[in-house]
Amino acid sequence: MKILVCISKSPDTTSKIAFTDGNTKFDENGVQYIVNPYDEWYALVRALEIKEAQGGNVTIITVGNAADEAVIRKALAIGADDAVRIDADPTDAYFTAFQIAEYAKNNQFDLVLTGKETINYNGSQVGGMIAEAMDIPFISLATKLDINGSTLKLEQEILGGIQVVEVNAPAVVSCAKGMAEQRIPNMRGIMAARTKPLQVVAPVACDVMTAYTSYSLPEAKKACRMIDPNNMDELVNLLHTEAKVI
Amino acid sequence: MKTLVYIHSDNGISKASLEAVTYAKKIGSEVIAVSGGSSSDLAKLGEYGASKVLVDRAVVNGDAQQITRMVAAAAESTGAEIIVFSHEITAKAVAPRLSVRLKAGLISGAIALPDLSNGFSCKVNVFSGKAFGNVTVKTDKKIISLLPNSLQPEVTGAACAVEEFNSNAGSAAIKVVETKKPEGNIPLPEAELVVSAGRGLKGPENWGIVEDLANALGAATACSRPVADIGWRPHHEHVGQTGVAIRPNLYIAAGISGAIQHLAGVNGSKVIVVINTDSEAPFFKAADYGVVGDVFEILPKLTEAVKKFHAAN
Ligand SMILES: Cc1cc2nc3c(=O)[nH]c(=O)nc-3n(C[C@H](O)[C@H](O)[C@H](O)COP(=O)(O)OP(=O)(O)OC[C@H]3O[C@@H](n4cnc5c(N)ncnc54)[C@H](O)[C@@H]3O)c2cc1C
Ligand SMILES: Nc1ncnc2c1ncn2[C@@H]1O[C@H](COP(=O)(O)O)[C@@H](O)[C@H]1O
Numbered sequence: 001m002k003i004l005v006c007i008s009k010s011p012d013t014t015s016k017i018a019f020t021d022g023n024t025k026f027d028e029n030g031v032q033y034i035v036n037p038y039d040e041w042y043a044l045v046r047a048l049e050i051k052e053a054q055g056g057n058v059t060i061i062t063v064g065n066a067a068d069e070a071v072i073r074k075a076l077a078i079g080a081d082d083a084v085r086i087d088a089d090p091t092d093a094y095f096t097a098f099q100i101a102e103y104a105k106n107n108q109f110d111l112v113l114t115g116k117e118t119i120n121y122n123g124s125q126v127g128g129m130i131a132e133a134m135d136i137p138f139i140s141l142a143t144k145l146d147i148n149g150s151t152l153k154l155e156q157e158i159l160g161g162i163q164v165v166e167v168n169a170p171a172v173v174s175c176a177k178g179m180a181e182q183r184i185p186n187m188r189g190i191m192a193a194r195t196k197p198l199q200v201v202a203p204v205a206c207d208v209m210t211a212y213t214s215y216s217l218p219e220a221k222k223a224c225r226m227i228d229p230n231n232m233d234e235l236v237n238l239l240h241t242e243a244k245v246i
Numbered sequence: 247m248k249t250l251v252y253i254h255s256d257n258g259i260s261k262a263s264l265e266a267v268t269y270a271k272k273i274g275s276e277v278i279a280v281s282g283g284s285s286s287d288l289a290k291l292g293e294y295g296a297s298k299v300l301v302d303r304a305v306v307n308g309d310a311q312q313i314t315r316m317v318a319a320a321a322e323s324t325g326a327e328i329i330v331f332s333h334e335i336t337a338k339a340v341a342p343r344l345s346v347r348l349k350a351g352l353i354s355g356a357i358a359l360p361d362l363s364n365g366f367s368c369k370v371n372v373f374s375g376k377a378f379g380n381v382t383v384k385t386d387k388k389i390i391s392l393l394p395n396s397l398q399p400e401v402t403g404a405a406c407a408v409e410e411f412n413s414n415a416g417s418a419a420i421k422v423v424e425t426k427k428p429e430g431n432i433p434l435p436e437a438e439l440v441v442s443a444g445r446g447l448k449g450p451e452n453w454g455i456v457e458d459l460a461n462a463l464g465a466a467t468a469c470s471r472p473v474a475d476i477g478w479r480p481h482h483e484h485v486g487q488t489g490v491a492i493r494p495n496l497y498i499a500a501g502i503s504g505a506i507q508h509l510a511g512v513n514g515s516k517v518i519v520v521i522n523t524d525s526e527a528p529f530f531k532a533a534d535y536g537v538v539g540d541v542f543e544i545l546p547k548l549t550e551a552v553k554k555f556h557a558a559n
Contacts, residue, residue, distance in 0.1 A: 013487055013507045017376045037488050093352070094345060119374050119487055119510075123354040128310065128342030137419040138310055140339040143481065153423075157482065159257070159335050159435070161427035167420045177474075177488065178481050209351035213367060213382045218513070224520070224530050229539035232551035235519070238535060240555065243517045245496040246439070246463065 001056040001147060001169075003047045004109040005080065006100055006130070008062060008090070009071040010036040010120045019215045026120075026215070035071050038115025038175060040078065045180035046145055047113055048079045054147065057081050059109075063090040063099050069198065076193035077185035083196065088203035091211070093121075097129030098206040105134055110150070110169040116141055116176040121212075124174070131172040139171060143178035249274030250326035251296070252317050254336045255285035256307050262332040262436055264294050264399035269392050270330040271295025271402060272359055280320040280411065282308050292406025294399055300324075300411035309420040310339035318347050319413035321387070333391040334435065341391045350387035357396045357514075360388075374487040374510035394436055395493050434483065437466035440494045442485060442512070444470035446501015446522065446541055450478035455545040456500065462552040468492070470502045486511035500541045504529025521545070 011017075011031045018027040035044075047058045060075045062068055063086040072083045084103060090096040104112055112134075114127035124140070131138030143162065144155035150169045155162050157176060185193075227235045239246045249270040253263045270277045271294065279296040281288055282305030291299050300323075302316050313336065321329055321344075329344065331337035333355050345352035353360075357378075358369040365382050368390060372379040434440065441460040447453065453467075460467045467483060474484035485492055487507040493514030500521045502508060509532050512518070520533040521544050530536045537544055 011373075013510075017373045019377075093342070093354075097342075097346070121372055121379075122370075122374060122491070123352075124338045125342040125345070125352060125354050128339050129346050131310075132314065132343035132346035138339055138343065139420065140310070141335060157335060158425070158427075159260070160433035161425060162482075163422055164424040164426070165420050165422050177484065207349070209345070209349070209383065209385050210353070211382050211384070212372075212379045214380045215372065216378045218376075218378070221532060221534070224533040224536040226536050226538065229537050229544055230547075232537075232544070232547045233554070235535060235537065235548065236551040236555045239496065239517070239519070240559075243496070243534065245517050246552075246555070 001050055001054065001110045002108065003050065003056060003058050003111045003113060004104055005039065005044050005047050005058060005060045006062070006112065006114040006126065007039045007044070007060045007072065007075050008036045008115070008118050009033040009064065009068050010118055013037070013119065017217070023215050024213065033071055035075050036115050036118050038117065040075065041182040042175035042177065042179040043113040043115050044075055044078055044080065045183050046175060049180060050147055059084060061086070061100055061103060063088055063096045065089060072198060073193045074185065076196045077189040078183055079189060081196065083198040085198060085200050086203050087200050091208045093123050093125035094129055094209045095206050097126045098133055099203050100126070101130045101133035102204050103201065104130065111152070112170070112172045114172065114174045116174050127172050127174040134172070137167050137171045139165060139167060139173045141176045142173050143176050145173060145179060247274045247328060248276050248278065248324055248326040249328045249330060250317070250321055250324055251277060251279050251330040252313070252337070252340070253279050253281040253288070253291065254334065255281045255288060256283045259285065259287055259290070260332070260334070260436060261399060262334055262394040265394065265397055266330050266332040266392050267291050267294040267296055268399045269359070269397060273328060278320070278324050278326065280317055282306060282313060282316060288408045289405040292403055293401045295402050296406050298407045298409055300409055302411045302413045302415060305413070305415050307422060308415065309418040310336070310343055312415040312418055313340045314343040314347060315415040316413040317344055319415070320411065321348060327387055329387070329389045331389070331391040333393045337391050341389055345389050348387050349385060350389050351383035351385040352389045352391065353381045353383060354391050355393045356390050357393050360390070371491070371514065375491055375514050376510055393493065395438065432466040434466045434468055434485070434490050434492060437492070438494050439463050439465035439496045440468050440492060441465045441498045441500070442468035442470070442502060443473070443500045443541070444502030445472055452542070453479070455542065455549070459498070459545050459549045459552065462549045462556070470508055499529055500545055502529060503527050504532060
């Protein structure tokens with residue numbers, strides 16, 4: 001199988017979230033970037049397991065600028081064979097998906113894997129958009145992926161349960177928890193990553209359909225009201241009369 | 247402005263779907279709903295503001311490509327400018343496809359009505375609920391996927407006409423082999439009340455007291471990540487930055503420390519109750535009501551108090 005894994009960067013999950021320029025830009029000051037957890041833990045690791053079991057090749061792709069190469073090297077250290085960086089700002093989900101779909105179409109992949117969502121913008125958009133741009137099936141929120149010849153057998157989340165589905169490659173799959181176990185890169189992987197091929201590709205012309213124009217932070221919570229542990233009737237009463245949630 | 251709203255009705259019409267119709271009605275002058283499946287309940291969408299429902303009976307348990315073709319055909323035949331989804335599992339696969347197909351900008355996970363004062367923009371959650379963003383759409387046609395529990399469904403009218411609609415959606419490329427659904431559970435993303443527990447419960451054998459409280463309240467159950475990772479609870483119950491993001495009316499957290507990644511998925515909850523032996527647990531900073539105490543004592547007491555309340559009211 002020739003597998004393409006879409007990798008995005010996201011701020012470390014403990015990052016302080018703040019905005020600058022009149023709340024129009026994310027404040028990157030002091031922010032550490034990591035590989036988006038869904039892309040790394042599930043999509044990339046499952047791709048590597050498939051390759052280890054039946055051979056093939058795992059290419060990672062990211063739409064981003066030169067600063068994102070640190071994140072790419074990390075994904076290479078976990079075991080991907082080679083990397084592609086589309087040299088552009090990932091302006092919106094459509095722009096990002098269009099770039100990836102163009103590359104994938106020209107390079108004949110059997111399988112394109114994405115994470116369930118990016119933990120910064122949380123759109124869950126890019127995977128479905130790639131699939132539509134390539135006119136191939138999209139299996140969203142997959143928790144299990146097995147391959148038998150050119151047939152993919154998957155489990156995916158549906159409302160309140162799980163659905164088992166089958167589809168023929170090529171397809172796009174978005175990967176959620178359960179798909180694989182996180183792998184910690186070892187020293188050999190980190191060394192090898194330095195010399196693995198990283199191809200930089202110019203973007204193709206494409207419309208931008210949406211933009212984040214401003215941001216805001218939630219209002220600070222008022223102080224927590226402490227309830228006597230021996231008086232749960234009071235708590236229930238407050239939930240009814242004050243909070244009005246029961 | 248004509249607004250089209252997609253309704254997933256294969257397993258009945260969810261509350262989240264009714265929210266989407268209400269939302270569409272608040273935006274548009276005319277709301278038309280489109281659905282696949284065999285539901286006989288669709289006329290009731292009229293009560294929430296739809297003027298008619300188009301139904302393609304050939305699209306039963308359709309895959310995302312079929313549903314995309316169906317909604318695109320409905321958008322074309324009605325001339326709708328705005329297409330609304332409920333941001334649920336089906337929409338997460340269909341809305342992005344439709345965005346590419348119609349060249350219509352997508353607002354994914356909207357939590358408020360659009361703001362038309364400066365173009366067309368909408369508020370969404372970003373950074374896993376740690377902040378909000380305003381997304382501006384630049385295209386003529388717009389797609390909005392509405393986060394469940396962002397507004398309440400409102401009855402404004404009466405049952406409407408249901409018209410058969412042949413969208414030529416083609417056949418499904420994805421074959422459904424099996425569906426596994428735990429019986430009776432309330433799906434977490436839709437639940438208005440949630441009881442959640444963490445490592446403070448010590449082991450899976452102790453979850454009875456969590457379930458008792460959930461049953462007394464009519465709530466769904468959830469858990470912290472380590473609890474799902476060790477296998478005490480199923481993965482789909484894991485809430486937080488890397489789990490399900492929820493925004494119920496009430497979130498009760500028992501024996502959960504309140505790590506930033508956990509808070510990210512739950513701090514959209516309207517009211518948070520925290521029960522923890524450690525008065526310094528970070529979760530208290532995000533809570534509305536706090537109880538410093540042992541879950542093994544507090545949960546049964548709270549369950550009794552809830553039962554007493556329900557018996558009296
Ligand atoms: C990249 C990344 C992503 C993550 N994503 C998530 C996520 O999505 N969701 C998530 O939940 N976590 C996530 N985590 C993990 C998170 O950092 C915490 O480790 C986790 O939330 C802690 O779970 P916990 O509160 O159940 O356990 P602990 O931190 O061990 O807390 C247990 C709590 O129970 C209390 N307690 C103990 N005994 C009792 C008792 N008898 N009665 C009452 N209270 C008691 C303790 O005082 C303590 O506060 C993520 C971490 C990383 C690095
Ligand atoms: N800039 C990017 N480059 C490559 N892949 C991306 C990029 N942004 C998002 N993706 C992929 O698309 C998935 C869904 O992203 P999103 O639609 O932003 O939630 C992510 O988990 C990644 O796999």
